[in-house]
Amino acid sequence: MIRTSSHKNYFLILAIIGMFMVSCKSTKPVSKSTEQNSKEMPASEEPAENIPAEQEGPEKDLDNFNTPPLDVTEFRAAWIATVANINWPSKPGLSTEKQKEEALKLLEILEKQNFNAVILQVRPQADALYDSELEPWSYYLTGKSGKAPQPYYDPLEFWIEEAHKRGMELHVWLNPYRAHHTTAKEIGERSIVKTHPELTLELKNGMWWMDPGNKKVQDHSAAVVMDIVKRYDIDGVHFDDYFYPYASYNGKKDFPDEKSWQKYLNSGGKLSKGDWRRQNVNNFVERIADEIKAEKSYVKFGISPFGIWRPGFPKGISGMDQYEELYADAKLWLNKGWIDYFTPQLYWPTKQIGQSFPVLLGWWESENVAGRHLWPGINLALEDKEEHKGEIASQILISRGILQKNAGTVHWNIGPLINNQDLAKSLVTGPYKNGSIVPPSPWLDSESPAKPEWNAQHSDDKIIINWSHDKPDDVFRWVIYYQYEDENWDYKILNSNSRELEVSNTNSQGKKINKVGITAVDRTGNQSSFKAINVR
Template sequence: MKYSFAKASAIVLIFLLFISSCSTKKPISKSTGNKPKVTQQIPKTEPQKPKADNQKPTEKLALPEVNREFRAAWIATVANINWPSKNNLTTQQQKDEAIKILDLLKDANFNAVIFQARPSGDALYKSDLEPWSYFLTGSIGKAPTPFYDPLEFWIAEAHKRGMELHVWLNPYRAHHTTGGPITSESLVKKMPDQIIKLKNGMYWMDPSDEKVQDHTSKVIKDLVKRYDIDAIHIDDYFYPYREYNGGKDFPDNRTWNIYQNSGGNLSRADWRRANVNKFIKRIHDEIKAEKSYVQFGISPFGIWKPGFPEGIKGSSQYDELYADAKLWLNQGWLDYFSPQLYWKNDGPQSFPALLKWWESENTQKRHLYPGLNTIGLNGVSDRPTEIVSQINTTRSLLKNGAGTIHYSVDGLSKSPAMYNAVKNAYQTQALIPTSPWIKSKALNKPNLFVDNNGNSINVKWNSTDDKNVFQWILYVKNGDTWETQILEKDTVSKNLPLTKNGKKLNTIAIKSVDRLGNESDYEAKKL
């Protein structure tokens, strides 16, 4: 019995092992040309590992929204109004003055400068198309010594401070009365058939001449292609103001006769406007074709026509400058629109009434940044208070897309009262408003590294698409209080205290920002 029972047990065990082996084999498919079916395997559940003491659960952070507002000042180079202060300064003196202006604006939380690089058919940069400016060196066509490129310098120094650099140019002025003697280097000599002398001594390119349009187009495309600029900016000088020609009509008989002889049937005024309209549309399209992210801004005279809106009196840009700025805004042939609203809040040219009217015409929802007369607002006893009131009116009407441009930087640098009032109005940092109509590639999430050395927290960050980063946003939470800082691109680390105002540091987050103000997703660390 003992031997038989053991033998029987062995047989049963062998049989059970055979059955178990068969049940774990995968089924063999039939030879039908189809792939064998794969049976779904249920994964085994692994026991969860205990979390480390310093590992916090992932959660979506409610980061505070960053303030957005465009804050800029015009830097006029014509007649040495703002920079350089004289046309005989050394290279180093010019650089020192530029840095002083940029530091002044940076300290007041400005985020852009509008730099006049082509005041009158000349260049404050190295150009093969137009001569060096008289306002830079005191002689048309003379380069600065020791040599440097002023525009390149302004761009680098502005970007170093997290500020945009917009190139401001006048499309048609060929020579200013303060621009020194006309030499063979001047466009007046190089384009004699296209340039007209006005009664006040200025020389003006004929806006209706195709050679003029082509030449200015080449200048703008050259600037966009060769320089790391953020925008092209055109001011209010299209056809000249009548007073420049002693009240007489602009003498464009040559091109007008050519137009009529070719069968043209527009009135002279409509023909002039059509030429300017064609040029504006062309420049917009050419800028976008070269670099889609470079913005196009226009700063026209603040009144389209008297009576628009009702009760407004003054000159008509439509009838005098032949600039149909309302059309450009309606069509969206620009990225930002800065009407020069150089008047007080009450009066025949009401600042708020004009701003509301222009906003009602902003059908394509482009940026509307009114120009403020910071340097010479007439009829006002307390100019700083008036300018701050206009900033607040703009904010109230335009909300988080608000912005203003100050004419000019001298109104800030030469008046401590004005500067302090504006600085107080801009007391918190601001990103520029985003431009959703300009397509751009989303930024990658930054990398964030945190090191607790026992006495403080050392924070470092970087991005895998560094070339597209213009700024950073650093978020720091102490207790329940968030603080944000907008940092320049070159700032990639911070040393933070463990406690602030008695509150313990517990969360750090970082975002990158591109040159159009678009934010990346955030990377965060909890302590």
């Protein structure tokens, strides 16, 4: 469904407002104590033994809010690509110690930049960067397909544990149909290309592709997805734009699936070849969505398709037609609500008229009739060119204007955050100056966690807040809200293992702290009920 032109004008206006906000370096009112948000509040130098004993809890219950005083939600994720060793590991065959060292460095960068999710590629070519009985260890991990890391460890378990320690979700990114990538050199003995040649097809560029029209392929890829969902403590499953391959991969020739196409016709099939191919992909997407939810209802399913559905949608947009070339009816998946978050790859600059970022995002938002998460994918490498400096911050702010209370962005890829220090600084001092929590997904889970119990110790120049929870395993993060007299509310986000925060009794303007409140956040983004307490 396409909304009326008045809605389109509305989104264009929001986009213009977003670009204006970039020039103002702000999108919303900021409290005067914002400079302290991204670091611990100043602690007293007074010896601990001189701090008065713990008080009898909060002094006075002023207000009882169901909703916290600030909206601190925004999805901030980065893709970490393993194919061709784009991001991790830096090359095949590194030692276990070096692989872990590189992984921790990437996570620490994301933590410092106030990201809250990682999308890690774990199946780049029908292989595994985790311990699998269904597919071989990846060449990109050890330098030899089928060879386990030495000394042994499970990379996916390591990434999940370390991401969660830092308050970040871990989404596994899989390519459902690619069987072999040319950068992986030899085809291993356990590759599906050799073990089940009847399921794979060779393309003109040297890659091998599984046939999406073959039910055995669908069953195998679904089994791989569900094996991960069942065995690992992941937060999401992610597919990118590779369904049927890009035409250039096969020298602009038609995909060589004549055998499965003839089998379909012989069974009485009436669809055109294009509609049949789209049906194969649609059925697989819906199947994966249903199977994930049947196993673990809280695990999100996301897809990042090519950013243009079809040329001319909306008016003035031009580019590759994924509907006809990749046989991906991405608009249908969004309309139907099969996926929990939709991340169109909008990798073009704002001023590129034929592929305009705000115009495309506004159109995709108009198609989000099921009310799922719409978090665009943006291309950090744009800022490698001088003429695009500031583009990424602009796109983040435009997204906030268009998406309103369900904002989020996925960043392709983590590399420029490492290599472009100007870009990294512009984000952490700009739109990502303060932390955020992942927005809730009420269609997955709408039950809020219980409120934490907490108390405060006072001294002349600080307050020490301590808290506990009856069900700590239900808590993924904490949000501590605080307000100084005559000031706006402020906040700090802490990870699940935190139980204490020191807050300065006065801010840089000499204003005394007035109110404090704490919420528990569960792994699907639900916050507990909020209660503000007077701590003066």
